[in-house]
Amino acid sequence: MAFDFSGIRGNDTLKAELAGLVHSGQMPHALMFHGKTGSGKLRIALSTARMLLCANPSSGDLCGMCSPCKKTAKLSHPDLHFLFPIIGSEYTSDDYVAAWREVIIRHPEIDLQAWLEQGDFESKSKNLQGNLSTRNILNGMHKLSFKSYEGGNKVLVIWLPELMGKEGNRLLKLIEEPPENTYIILVTEQMGAILPTILSRTQLFKVDAYREEEVVDILAEGGIAPEQAQKIAPVVQGNVNEAFKIATSTEDSVDDIWTLPHWAQLAKNNDAGALVKMAAAFQGLNNHHRKQFVKQCSLLVHKAIQTKIHGKAETSYLKPEEIEFIRNFANALEVPQMYALISVFDKAIFYIERNVNASIVFMALTFQFEKYLRISAASTA
Ligand SMILES: [Zn+2]
Structure with a gap:
């Protein structure tokens, strides 16, 4: 995932404008990128920061070859600082900067929730409330008070400054009279939540959402x-x-109807008509998709086993109804019963791979599955 203007898709006018400002030395010292969640605003902000640190920027982009460019490619340069939301007011962004770099390099369009889930925070329990605490803000500002390590510009990138609330006022003086060769780049998706005093002192750049292609x-x-x-x-x-x-x-579930909870619902209701239709649809899938469906079912039962044994399982990417299924199953069935069901799924995959008639495999699987559903239903009734 490149952080340079030529590697970023779309926003061509904006990129040219930014590169021109850096190249001509006219970049304002406080700038704010705003745009919708999932747009390329952080990617553009980081490219701008890199270009400000580059030793030989051209009129259109950073050079990519100089020593600063090599460092900033990994978002790791002593004059490139970050301030971003974290969990726990006793910590600062510095405590989580390694995880931040790794996550952002992989997915620069990430939103707050996804970052909080992936940031590997100490205190995960508190409903994943991320914030920019006073301590964190002061720490970020403090770093700009030192001389530049490499003798060039210093850049502070602040991601989601809308979370600062009134504490944002602490930035005012810094934004108004930044130390020499210092740039503050804010990246927001809720401009309305930013203090007007801050807004009026930064140069705003709108980042358009990506186009479909x-x-x-x-x-x-x-x-x-x-x-x-x-x-x-x-x-x-x-x-x-x-x-x-x-x-x-959805990588493994192919389509909405191909989920374990949907199938379980039909089987539980004894909805023969719908099950026959589902069997016909199963016949209509290719072998890869048939196997994906069965594997996904098997995975959920595995997660129910984990829940039963360890009290929890990783379910963050599952649908709510799948999570509920896992919970009910873990409550109702014993571990050996769930392993028996998994071996039923394994056998179905064995038959699918040998091109046994798919609708027969599906109906046979349904009859087996019903047995376990009955146990689960009896226990939750
Ligand atoms: Zn360079």
Whole structure:
């Protein structure tokens, strides 16, 4: 994931304007990128920061070759500072900067929630409330008071300054009279929540959401199959974070009807007509998709086993109804029963791979599955 203007899709006018400002030495010292969640605003902000630190910027982009560029490519340069929301007011962004770099390099369009889930925070329990505490803000500002380590510019990137609330006033003086060769780059998705005093002192740059074809390309770069990317891009309105969320959560479930809870509901209701239709649809899938469905079912039962044994399982990317299924199953069934069901799924995969008639495999699987559903229903009734 490149942080340079030529590697970023879309926003061509904006990129040219920014590169021109850096190149001509006219970049304002306090700037704010604003745009929707899942747009490329952080990516553009980081590219701007890199260009400000680059030793040989051209009129259109950073050089990518100089020593500062090599460091900033990894977001690791002694004059490039970050201030971002974290969990726990006793910590600062510095405590989590390694995780931040890793996550942002992988997914620069990430939203707050996804960052809080992936940031590996000490105190995870508190409903994942992220904030920019006073301590964190002061720490970020303090770092700008030192001389530049490498003799060039210093840059502080503040991600989601809307979370500062009134504490944002602490930034005022810094923004009004920044130390020499110092740039403050704010990246917001809720401009309305930022203090007017801050807004009026920063140069605003609007970042447009990605276009549909750009989302397809970014998903493909991120390892999502092109046909899946084509399906997802039209429904996310340019929100790349949302697109990745959908891509990674539905990877195994193929389609909405192909979920364990949906199937379980039909089986529980003894809805023979709907089950026969589902069997016909199963016949209509290719072998890869048939196996994906069965594997996803098996995975949920595995998660129920984990829940039973350890009291919890990683379920952050699952649908709410899947999480509920896991919980009910873990409550109702014993571990050996769940392993027996998993072996039923394994056997179905064995038959699918040998091209046994798919609708027969599906109905046979349904009869077996019903037995376990009855145990689960009896216990929760
Ligand atoms: Zn360079």
